[in-house]
Amino acid sequence: MGFFQRIGGAMARFMYGRNGWDQLNQALFRGYLVLWAAELVLFFLKRGMAVRVLESVLFFLMIVILFRSFSKNLSRRRTENQKWVNWYCGLKNRSAGARARHADKEHKYFTCKDCKTICRVPVGKGKIVITCPKCGAQIQART
Incomplete structure (x- = not known):
């Protein structure tokens, strides 16, 4: 067994249950x-105070990333991750739906109040007069 294989095995054993x-x-890493x-841009523009503030934010963000990576409280981390995935997927779906509705020139879209x-x-x-298929509410509109 090579050196790198032993290192990889040791890392896998360390990360087990994390x-x-x-x-x-x-x-968070992105x-x-x-x-x-x-x-870096602010550093080269010589904005000292803004650089210090960003360094503090970056330090805090790295602590959060490392804490979440090495945490053994799997149920809590999975719950956090699931909330993020649900929010992000919902945002992507709403954005894709809005783009599709904007591209559709043969139909007009109305939102039930x-x-x-x-x-x-x-x-x-x-x-x-449009009748909502879900709740039966009436919408008066011009198409």
């Missing part, structure tokens, strides 16, 4: 890299 690198840690790049359901109707029908 949280590791999940989606929330990846997002944020860390963005802030680090901003700090009661249940927030998005209703789709054809363009060019004039003034119509």
Whole structure:
């Protein structure tokens, strides 16, 4: 067994039962890299106070990333990660839906005021009354 294989085995044994690198840690690390790049730009622009503030934020962010990676409280870390994934996926889905609705020129979209359901109707029908399929509320609109 080679040297690097022994190191890899030792790391695997150390990380057993620990949280590791999940989606929330990846997002935190990407944020860390963005802030680090901003700090470098501010450093070269000689903005001393802003650099110190960013250094403090970066230090705190790295502590959080390392704490989450090496934590043995798996249920708590998984709950945090699941909340992040649900929020992020919801944001991505809403954004993709908005882009698709914007690209659709044959239909007009209305949001029900009661249940927030998005209703789709054809363009060019004039003034119509739309009945929400979910809650039955009436929406008067011009298409």
